[in-house]
Amino acid sequence: MSVLVVGSMAYDAVETPFAEIARALGGSAMFFSAAASYFSPVNLVAVVGNDFDHNDIDFLRERQVDLLGLTTVKGETFRWSGKYADNMIDRQTIYTKLGVFENFDPVLPERYTSSEYVFLANIQPDLQYNVVQQVKNPRFIAMDTMNFWITGTLDELKKTLSVVDALIINDSEVRLLSREANLFIGAKTIQAMGPKTLIVKKGEHGSILVHEDSYFMCPALPVEQVHDPTGAGDTFAGGFMGYLAMAEAVNEAVLRRAVVMGTVMASFCVESFSAQRLKTLTPDEIKARTAQLLTAMRLESDGIWIQP
């Protein structure tokens, strides 16, 4: 089953305490599809300017990513520049040049409208809503958002939340959107806005899947060296949604495994600038790292827990 992503394609300039890169392929739709493509075919919707070098995404084409929905219009491709602090988590945005992304109004090619698995990357909530209206028979729709939309366009965001199955956001955004300090109460508040499923990302502390009444706590991998965290969230979403589309079922057990795959894919993303590491992965590498994460979570089931 294929997965549809609607988001951005960008050029990033990234500086970390250890290195910098002036022109790195970026954008939510790019990171998402690079990761998802290891599990299922991907339909991509994004916009680039006529300064975009289409050779930069040859690797997506080779990985079964359908680029019919990538529109090129006159103007500049979205550019973002950021600088990471020593902890490799906090970052300062140097500039955001929307370029052609400012007038992005996603229209699905006809053959995309039958997509059953849909990811709405972090764009204006009204545009996310419009995408949902174009999909004929969705099975599972997940979305991302950010503080800018939570504080600036809350009504539109709530309208979109009411028509999706899942929200994938970070812990500070849960607190901002729910106005609750406690993540678990906050998650319930957000579930009441629409999505039955929440994935709360906590960076190095892993993530929490809240699905209906149940919780699944997934640790992050023990990463000793982070090279560039840019795109990790969208890569997580790509692993998660790609896995769901591959599994062709949405239930508690599958959702949990999907969170594990999102975690695994994100751990590769942060090992290099841009999607460099995601370009060269092999299924065996993904399996080995999945095994590493499972080992770090495993309890033997036959232990005695407490004296009767």
Place this chain on the structure above:
Amino acid sequence: MSVLVVGSMAYDAVETPFAEIARALGGSAMFFSAAASYFSPVNLVAVVGNDFDHNDIDFLRERQVDLLGLTTVKGETFRWSGKYADNMIDRQTIYTKLGVFENFDPVLPERYTSSEYVFLANIQPDLQYNVVQQVKNPRFIAMDTMNFWITGTLDELKKTLSVVDALIINDSEVRLLSREANLFIGAKTIQAMGPKTLIVKKGEHGSILVHEDSYFMCPALPVEQVHDPTGAGDTFAGGFMGYLAMAEAVNEAVLRRAVVMGTVMASFCVESFSAQRLKTLTPDEIKARTAQLLTAMRLESDGIWIQP
């Protein structure tokens, strides 16, 4: 098998954004033994002043905690007062009055010297070292410490680390002691100082067991309401060490379950002031909460992870 704890007995005055208590039974040895007593007999070594009301610890006596090592001397019992911030994590110390704890020089009663499982709560490293020398045939010695000793008496601390099996500390202390920002590299640095086993506590984000070359990531329970976090770390240590002593074996599988039990016991501790919740627990309540945590960690083992 019994477990020995050497630490403090105190009266705390605690203020949270929601409530306050002026005279709550506290101290590392108290929280530790309250938790450990659900799994194994406990030998306690601590000191109190002649202002201490021994009726306050009747519940420990009833729970098989051997109090022969509790010395009463003329003077005031250790008193600590703290105020928690809105996030219930950051706290400000209002005062610390060491009282008789200032001259604490633990001497084990003869019948304690054969203890095989030993926990050195957060006291001066030299005193911890002296306790180790008094134990005849230790099987597993774990210790706690704090920033004060790391920055003030590092040489003494390193000497003590060289004779213990495990260190149980929080993430910021790992970074301070190892001088490494990355927890996993930091843990290796500390292992090189002596302890093969580290338990890194991350509060609401759970804990990491580093044992020889392996990692185990244990999430915290999804707690919706924290009443008072005081003593959670020592309660964790009590559940951990009590479980090890009960299991009478120290290996990877048992250590992992011990971390789970520490996590479970700490989740009860934060539900009330002082050790109130730890006084009334039943084995069934402990089992139920353990099951809740295991459910939040569980993956079905027969899933397909990636297309071959």
